[in-house]
Amino acid sequence: MRQLLEFAAAPAILLILAVPAAADTAALERHVDRLAAEELEGRLTGTGGERAAAEYLAAELEQLGAKPLPGQSGYLIPFEFTAGTSDDGSTLALAWDSGGHEWTGVESIQALSFSDNGSVSGGVVFAGYGLVVPESQDFGYDSYATLDVEDKIVVVLRYFPEDLDQESRSKLARYSGLRYKALQARERGARALVVVSGPRSPNAGEIIPMAFDTAVAGSGIVAASISGAVAERLFEQVPDKTLEQAQAALDDGNPHVTGFEIAGVELTLDVKVERETRTGFNVAGILAGNDAQTADKPYVIVGAHYDHLGRGDSGNSLAKQEEAGGVHHGADDNASGAAAVLAAGVRLAGTEHRRHVVLAFWSGEELGLLGSSAFVNGAKSEPTLDPGRVAGYLNMDMVGRMRDNRLTVQAIGSSSAWPILIERSNVPVGFDLQTIDDPYLPTDSTAFNSAGVPTLNLFTGSHEDYHRPSDTADKINYEDLDRVARFSALIARRLADLEEAPDFVKVAPRTDQGGGRDTLRAFTGTIPDYTTEVEGLRLSGVIEGGPAAEGGLLEGDVITEFAGQKIANIYDYTYALDVVKVGEPVKVVFLRGDERHEIEIVPRARD
Ligand SMILES: [Zn+2]
Ligand SMILES: [Zn+2]
Known part of the structure; x- marks a missing residue:
């Protein structure tokens, strides 16, 4: 492992300050405002709102000098998906x-x-x-x-x-x-x-x-x-x-x-099952590498999903009763990531990079990673880009609500090259990074990980507007979003300039794949904070009117025991949630400051 680290880091040492640092929050605001606008109706895959967002992104790609991918006539890359089933x-x-x-x-x-x-x-x-x-x-x-x-x-x-x-x-x-x-x-x-x-x-x-x-x-x-x-x-x-x-x-x-x-x-x-097929669109463009010798080496991809939940009818909405049916604006999830990809693209277009860099915007993420999976594996056609031609994939999903300078970098277990590359890329931006090895994430990087591509995902943490209509553009922290975009450009630049592509490390899955959404039947209304390193589970908030709020839990509380199980981290918490019963009180032990508290909450049915 050590040997691989040295080998991966060597060519990149002198490039730390090579990416321009000028802040451009105006462009980021314009992107998020446009994508999260009411007219785009929440960008549900297969709808006119998705199409309008795709065309906006394509125009931006053209503007910054990216070209359509090899073999593609334009920036929009269609894929087919099953939009729903009914009994016939x-x-x-x-x-x-x-x-x-x-x-x-x-x-x-x-x-x-x-x-x-x-x-x-x-x-x-x-x-x-x-x-x-x-x-x-x-x-x-x-x-x-x-x-x-x-x-x-x-x-x-x-x-x-x-x-x-x-x-x-x-x-x-x-x-x-x-x-x-x-x-x-x-x-x-x-x-x-x-x-x-x-x-x-x-x-x-x-x-x-x-x-x-x-x-x-x-x-x-x-x-x-x-x-x-x-x-x-x-x-x-x-x-x-x-x-x-x-x-x-x-x-x-x-x-x-x-x-x-x-x-x-x-x-x-x-x-008799009837399946309705529709078309969604990924959007991608390529920034050509500046070195003839390295430009035909495997590419670097920087991407983010741009689709969201529409009006929240597909089952993943967390809208409260009085908000139900409203446009889910998805400013943080994930207009923020799409805007950061564009901003990183502008920076990369203005600097030399030795490999090609692909800027990608996925659709169908909220429906189950459909766009990125189609791109990597092919849906009813060949994959758009052979995974063997991808040196590394950097994903951003929810990067617009940074608090206290904390940024989570996930999936770093997927290559031995990542720790040093991340550490060095962070020198000019100075985030308090929390790194997590696990590459099996509920976001598009997972499609690449399954195909043996080293991946990274950037994330600024969940919040109480997550998957609700209230995830709006005015709540985005643009200054820090600009720093995240800069950080992603630094990572992409370093990756593009590596002599050899990073190795891929297969991380053992932490759970079996046997369970499914069918087992998620109890709702507690807690919002885990993924970005803080504490023993236990810190809450970044509670959903108003939910069981946790009613039981008296507050933002900042750290859960240490739940339903009789010790909670050391988010995974323990996920397991514990699996087994609680609707309507049956659950004992919760938590720390507020240094004080230990014990309460009961009553989980409700998730609808
Ligand atoms: Zn997302
Ligand atoms: Zn989402």
């Missing part, structure tokens, strides 16, 4: 010797959004919660351990056993996502997965909403949700127990309670 008339029929019944209508039977289309029939196996915890987790829970589901229709309960202790809940919650359950059924040869929200669970008996799901294709199995009434009718064919009794037997988490075949019943499931 799925049906379910049960048949047994003496009779049967058929259901239509989404109040009884509805496709899961990731389902394949198709009609299947077969015998029925009730597989409990349909949970499988990988052996590596040393926990020993497999709903399928004693069941043969090959060519059967598997019926499972949503979520995970209800009466468990916190630690077991945290283990099982990770594997209770619906997609993960469908995958487990598919791997065991089942013909379909049918899910019911059990009578002892939250949302008992309710059909599962067709979550916003952007997968272009199905998951390789037919999957649907049924109402409690349909499930009860099925359980009438079970001689010795009701659905509620079957669930109760499972709910203490005893791994030896098994599912069973429901003999003598044939289930026919016909699932």
Whole structure:
């Protein structure tokens, strides 16, 4: 490691002050004002507001002297995505010797959004919660351990056993996502997965909403949700127990309670999912390198997403009731990052740099990193740029609300070249940096990391306007945004001038990918501060009227214990949140200054 550090740092030593320092907050203000304007309607991917923002960015690229990417006729690079799913008339029929019944209508039977289309029939196996915890987790829970589901229709309960202790809940919650359950059924040869929200669970008996799901294709199995009434009718064919009794037997988490075949019943499931395809636009331009020998080496990319939540209908909005449906301006998220890329581009265009530098603006980030993934992996076409041609990717997402000179630099574990390069680039700007190794971030750098490209992400921290209409341009700290833009130009410049591209270090993922949004069902209203290094979790705010605010938590409080679990960092907190129950009081221990406090908060359902 040390050797690699020296090798990476050597050519860059004399360039520290080579990027001009002149502040240009007027241009930054103009960019953010334009992108966050009411007329752009929150820049939802696939809408006119997104298109107008893309055209603004393209005009700016042209203005600063960037050219379209090789093989592209313009700055706008289209990609297709699934804008939503709906049920197009799925049906379910049960048949047994003496009779049967058929259901239509989404109040009884509805496709899961990731389902394949198709009609299947077969015998029925009730597989409990349909949970499988990988052996590596040393926990020993497999709903399928004693069941043969090959060519059967598997019926499972949503979520995970209800009466468990916190630690077991945290283990099982990770594997209770619906997609993960469908995958487990598919791997065991089942013909379909049918899910019911059990009578002892939250949302008992309710059909599962067709979550916003952007997968272009199905998951390789037919999957649907049924109402409690349909499930009860099925359980009438079970001689010795009701659905509620079957669930109760499972709910203490005893791994030896098994599912069973429901003999003598044939289930026919016909699932029809309609997927609406739309087009979104990435925007990118290239600043040619100034050295003929190095300019055809792998490029440097500096990028940021420019899309946002529109009016907040897609499920990621945190708008309060009275704000719901309003334009989500997305000034910090992420007009700030897009403006900083343009400002960095102006600086880079005015200085020599030996590799090509690509300036990129992604769309579809808020819908699941769609634009950057299409760029790296190709959607229905070839990738725009071969990842092997990218030396490093610098991302900015939410860089406009700096407080106390604190800047978080994430993903530095992705190359051994980063620590020294970052430290040296910071000399002229002087931020209080917090560096974080983890490259698996909920932002576009992750698409590059997956393709083996060293990445960095800059972030000035979350705040109470996050994903709300109130994230407006007047709240941006432009002086410091200008310093962030300057810092990003310094990093890009150093990266462009490295003789050899930085090495890529694969960081082990910190969690398994089994869980999903389906497990995020409790809302506490806390806003974690990602930029402060303290033992525990510092809050940068609380959402007004939320459970944390009602419980008495304030900005600056440091949570040290939550729901019986010690909280040393943000990851501990995320795990702890996974297992709290809606409506059940949770004990929170926190420090306010040096004083220790203990309160209770009551999590609410996330809608
Ligand atoms: Zn963002
Ligand atoms: Zn966002």
